[in-house]
Amino acid sequence: MTSNNLRLPRVRASELVGRGWLNTGGKDVTLADLRGKIVVLDFWTFCCINCLHVLDELRDLEAAHRDELVIIGVHSPKFVHEADPVALAAAVERYEVHHPVLDDPELVTWSAYTARAWPTLVVIDPEGYVVAQMAGEGHAHNLGILVRDLIAEHDAKGTLHRGDGPYVPPEPTSGTLRFPAKAITLPGGNLLVADAGHHSLAELAPDGETLARRIGSGERGLADGGPDEARFSEPNGLCLVPDELRERLGYDVLVADTVNHALRGVDLASGTVVTVAGNGSQYMVGASDNVLPADGTGSTAACLQKLSSPWDVAWVEPLGAFLVAMAGNHTLWAFDGEQGSVEHVAGTMNEGLLDGPLPEAWFAQTSGLAVGPDRAVWLADSETSALRRVEIDAGTSRGTVTTAIGQGLFDFGHRDGAAGQALLQHPLGVTILPDGSVVVADTYNGAIRRLDPATDEVTTLATGLAEPSGVLVHVDGDAITLTVVESAAHRLTRVALPARLAGQVLDTGAHRTQRPVTDVAPGELALDVVFTPAAGQKYDDRYGPSTRLQVSSTPPELLLDGAGDAVELTRALRINPDVTEGVLHVTAQAASCDDDPANEFPACHLAQQDWGVPVRVVATGDTTLTLPLHG
Known part of the structure; x- marks a missing residue:
């Protein structure tokens, strides 16, 4: 049986045109160079969680057919920052992309293949004809069938050429941190950092530089155990467990282990890591198996529930549980460690910007969480470049969401002033200052921004940062210092705030995503x-x-x-x-x-x-x- 029912009419593939190439050792790649190989074009942009899911879906296929298959990433940016070649090179390293990537900032190749969505996959046969096109995620199984059929077909015809493809791995880098995501201050004053690029947690001394210890082996994977055996996969959010819960739960820190689609608990005394929610598989909207049947091992309901790229976690007193920013399906979930349960509390799973009651609201890649003095939750909703406010009725999972800053999926920029007119660009982190004002890690603007809820005014506290993704606040008398997780610079950076917290009022313009x-x-x-x-x-x-x-x-x-x-x-x-x-x-x-x-x-x-x-x-x-x- 073949996959001919998936095939498109035979149309010659268009040439691959862009600004340049990554992961090829400096060489350009043409379709002629790829003749004899099955080629999968992966149209992606590095802000997009669905695109990151597809990168993970393709890893096994890429490894299984490296002699016959060449995957080419075509990076067609949504945000202005993503069109920066330096930022793209960092993203290719960050997400461990092990195939050539075409830099397509003007969407030339995107348009030639009539792509309409991130992500889109296009399959080209060894003779240079487009044979399939598919949008979205969840195609790994069907793509695998098609690739195997194409191998058999073209092996028989003599048009399949096995051997190495054009991928040239970049020079390895080293350092204490590699694309750190977020950080928290531990009770003793040390800092715990989600060291996403090293697939581990790094505990640093209060200076933010000296490594005290590492929790996790550094190998990508999902494994519980001691600090040298445990494995993570691109951990992001961290949350201290409230004092009164730590002994009962048996762990001190809750970790959003993003690519593992799991929540992990860490005992700080021993460094032991346990999985407390998620089973390592991704929740797919509409699938019938998002909750697995009991396995006879006594697993909690939370560990039988599939999750989707949890990005951050925060303890929310009115909820009586941890709130989880579930970036992969644009929602908020509640995790109750004592009950061993996890439930969906906000968002329809549609991607967009819509306020209202929590079950009816639309979000877009929920990313950073912080709880204000009034116990409301502030949310960095990255794909809408928005700052949202979530109010939860005490003792329930009911509440409402409103937007403080943000216009929608395709409007962004760097504009201060009245919150209703202010603009961000793909923020990933948020925290609260002692006066109740909200600090945003405005990631793709490389800035730290401040919203004063009392005046509804937005100002800029710092610029020139390399993809800030998290912020810690340190107070010493009247002095306030921020520790910024400067992700693309692989470091923590200290920023002293002015006494009056005035900041600058900047306006570098508004932007809209440009697509055909x-x-x-x-x-x-x-x-x-x-x-x-x-x-x-x-x-x-x-x-x-x-x-x-x-x-x-x-x-x-x-x-x-x-x-x-x-x-x-x-x-x-x-x-x-x-x-x-x-x-x-x-x-x-x-x-x-x-x-x-x-x-x-x-x-x-x-x-x-x-x-x-x-x-x-x-x-x-x-x-x-x-x-x-x-x-």
Whole structure:
């Protein structure tokens, strides 16, 4: 059986054009150089959590077929900062990308392959023809089937050439820290740092430089045990467990172990690490197996629940639990260590900026958490470049979210002044000053910003930092010092604040994500999301409908008809002729499983993607919009 049902009509692949190449030893790569290899183009941008998921999905496939397969990352940036070649080189190192990467800041190659979403995968056969295109994450299994079929087909034809590809590993780097993410102050005054690039925790002396000890072997993985045996995978958030809970829980620090999709507990006295939530697999929206059945070992409910890239954790007294920023599916969750339970408390899992009651709110890569003196939670919501405020009713998981700074998914910049007009660029960290004002690690602006809730004014406290991702506050009398986790500089940096906390008022301009615009005609627009199960698979409808399609628009008036949530992957939309431009927001999911009647427990897979398609309404525009989820 072959995967021909996934194949596109034979179309010659377009040349790979960009500003330059990484991981090739300084050489350019052409399609002619890749002839005889199966090529997977991975269109990504390093801010995007879904793109990072795909990088992890591709690792096993890349290792299994290194002689026949070449993966090429095509980096097509969303944010201005991501177009900086130095920042891109750092991201390639940070995320351990072990294949060539084309720097495509002008989206030339992106446009040539009609990519519409991050991430998008394009498969090119050994003869140089495009054979498949798929958007979103969750395609690893189907992609593996296609690659194996292409190997067999072209091996038989004599058009497959085995051997080394164009990847040249960069020179290794060394240092105490490598892309540190966040830090906390321990009771004795030392600092504990989530050393993401070293897949471990680094305990530093109060000077922020001297290494006292390391917890974790430094090898990427998920393993409990002592400080030399335990393994992490790109840990990010850290939270001290409240004093009264430490003895009962058996650990002192809770860690958001991001790429392991897990929460880990650390006993500081022994350095022992235990997994307290998550089972190492990613929660996929709409999947039927996000909660695993009891395994007979006495595992807590929290350890049977799949999570999705937890990025930060904070103890929230009104909740009576730890709040978890679940970046991978744009939500907030609550973890109760005593009950051994974890539950989803906020966010619909749609990506966007929408305030209101917690279950109805939209977030976008929830990243940094801090609790204010009034016990409200401040959230760095990175993909909307927003600072959000979450209020939780005492003793419940109910509450509301409001936006203090932020305009949406595609608007960002560096602008101080009134909070309603202020702009950030992909912030990842947040903390609280003694006066109750909020400090934001404005990561892609390389700045530390301050919001004074009393005046609703935003100022800049420091600039020129290399991707700050976390901030600690130190108070000594009237003097306040910030310790900034300067991630891309691999260090902690001290910043002394002025006595009056005035800061600067800066305005370096506003930006909007620039992507090719699709011209659509007013009136009826046929939306078609293409998905075809791989060979040997069928739609998985054992637990309900196997597909789901959600459609909305910005502004809402762009759509006269067709918005909402339904099962079918096709939809008739009606475009308002009185609206000249906007963005169509489309979310699609499709579940498939192995089609083998003899298998009582077939393996099942979920593909999903969010598209934000900029459109311009013109009389001569298209009347059909086709989005390839898998085809």
